[in-house]
Amino acid sequence: xxxxxxxxxxxxxxxQDCFNSNDLSQASRPCTGNRFVYVEPDYSRYFTIMxxxxxxxxxxxxxxxxxxxxxxxxxxxxxxxxxGTGKGSLNDTEKFMHAIRSFQEGTLNPSPFxxxxxxxxNGLIGLHHQVNSYNTTYVHSGFSLExxxxxxxxxxxxxxxxxxxxxxxxxxxxxxxxxxxKLGFWKSGAVSGEGSFFxxxxxxxxxxxxxxxxxxxxxxxxxxKIRNAVHALLAAHxxxxxxxxxxxxGRNKDTRYDSYYDLVSxxxxxxxxxxxxxxxTGEFDTASGFGLWAATRMVETGQLFPALVLKKGTSTRIxxxxxxxxxxxxxxxLYLLKAVE
Amino acid sequence: xxxxxxxxxxxxxxxxxxxGMQPEEIDDNAPLFGExxxxxxxxxxxxxxLMERNYGIKIEDPREGRKIFESVSTMAEYIQANxxx
Numbered sequence: 191x192x193x194x195x196x197x198x199x200x201x202x203x204x205x206q207d208c209f210n211s212n213d214l215s216q217a218s219r220p221c222t223g224n225r226f227v228y229v230e231p232d233y234s235r236y237f238t239i240m241x242x243x244x245x246x247x248x249x250x251x252x253x254x255x256x257x258x259x260x261x262x263x264x265x266x267x268x269x270x271x272x273x274g275t276g277k278g279s280l281n282d283t284e285k286f287m288h289a290i291r292s293f294q295e296g297t298l299n300p301s302p303f304x305x306x307x308x309x310x311x312n313g314l315i316g317l318h319h320q321v322n323s324y325n326t327t328y329v330h331s332g333f334s335l336e337x338x339x340x341x342x343x344x345x346x347x348x349x350x351x352x353x354x355x356x357x358x359x360x361x362x363x364x365x366x367x368x369x370x371x372k373l374g375f376w377k378s379g380a381v382s383g384e385g386s387f388f389x390x391x392x393x394x395x396x397x398x399x400x401x402x403x404x405x406x407x408x409x410x411x412x413x414x415k416i417r418n419a420v421h422a423l424l425a426a427h428x429x430x431x432x433x434x435x436x437x438x439x440g441r442n443k444d445t446r447y448d449s450y451y452d453l454v455s456x457x458x459x460x461x462x463x464x465x466x467x468x469x470x471t472g473e474f475d476t477a478s479g480f481g482l483w484a485a486t487r488m489v490e491t492g493q494l495f496p497a498l499v500l501k502k503g504t505s506t507r508i509x510x511x512x513x514x515x516x517x518x519x520x521x522x523x524l525y526l527l528k529a530v531e
Numbered sequence: 532x533x534x535x536x537x538x539x540x541x542x543x544x545x546x547x548x549x550x551g552m553q554p555e556e557i558d559d560n561a562p563l564f565g566e567x568x569x570x571x572x573x574x575x576x577x578x579x580x581l582m583e584r585n586y587g588i589k590i591e592d593p594r595e596g597r598k599i600f601e602s603v604s605t606m607a608e609y610i611q612a613n614x615x616x
Contacts, residue, residue, distance in 0.1 A: 243548035
């Protein structure tokens with residue numbers, strides 16, 4: 191069990207037009223060519239040409255999401271900046287690697303190398319907000335965002351920090367899409383996606399919207415372990431299945447992994463509304479960020495996002511939320527969330 | 532020489548990702564670093580790469596680089612005198 195993290199604000203930039211409104215109640219954008227691609231914000235509102243030239247596509251997107259998240263929370267300087275990413279800025283990684291090959295490991299451009307590092311975005315956020323406190327990026331595939339959240343919970347648990355900006359960021363490139371295609375990532379129904387998410391979290395519930403009551407990480411579990419983990423999670427918080435108002439699942443249409451999600455769905459009572467989101471975002475290492483963003487925004491507005499509803503339940507409140515996501519059967523995460531009253 | 536300076540400005544704009552900037556906006560004799568275009572130390576590394584890839588010129592002494600990269604005019608003169616391709 192973790193110390194609760196209280197989320198005060200959340201921002202998302204995805205393939206859906208959800209950034210400016212911080213909402214997803216409008217009609218959704220379909221994917222093209224088996225890929226969901228970012229709807230990019232208007233950068234001229236945030237940066238000069240001289241600033242933009244040093245920023246990759248992904249650092250621009252991530253920094254804009256971070257800026258708006260802090261603005262929403264009314265915070266100028268967070269006490270920590272914690273992020274997670276599966277692959278970081280792939281565009282610049284590829285540019286740098288191509289240059290190594292093209293120029294026979296000779297003189298290489300520094301900018302793509304700088305941008306390709308996983309913590310480039312964290313550095314930019316720190317520079318932009320003049321924050322030189324704790325600043326870390328976790329790169330753990332389908333556990334990346336969750337490690338950032340866990341670190342924040344630990345730091346707040348021992349009073350090292352009182353708040354943190356926490357986020358995740360991911361992009362897809364043409365080349366990486368093909369690599370993953372060859373590895374069989376898209377062969378059974380999953381669609382490629384990308385998304386950046388930022389959350390301002392604090393140890394105090396004042397002004398907060400949503401509490402992350404608990405977070406469980408399971409690596410390559412068998413189905414019985416998942417079943418046990420969900421039951422244990424609910425029991426630890428004195429909850430019954432009928433107490434769960436909303437269940438958010440990371441189903442990604444990949445038929446190889448439906449059975450994992452079925453394990454939880456089968457336990458739900460008629461009270462629970464079941465949501466899924468990857469039909470609008472696609473699959474990526476840190477897709478769980480979308481589930482957490484959607485949960486925060488739905489609790490804050492008191493409205494479910496209609497485009498996510500798979501099965502409507504009888505409960506009319508959005509108080510207890512269970513969120514389960516897994517990444518290609520390796521990393522499984524369970525979130526227990528609660529509206530802050 | 533004027534045509535070469537224009538070409539060099541285009542190469543600088545591309546190498547430094549100065550999106551939206553036109554060659555006419557860069558003064559031939561204005562300082563590239565600090566004042567003028569306002570470039571910094573990472574830009575100087577990008578310019579070293581530009582010189583080596585486009586003209587076969589290797590700049591290994593940073594003090595030498597400081598003089599060469601003073602302005603577009605000083606760069607153009609140095610390249611014309613030392614280019615290997």
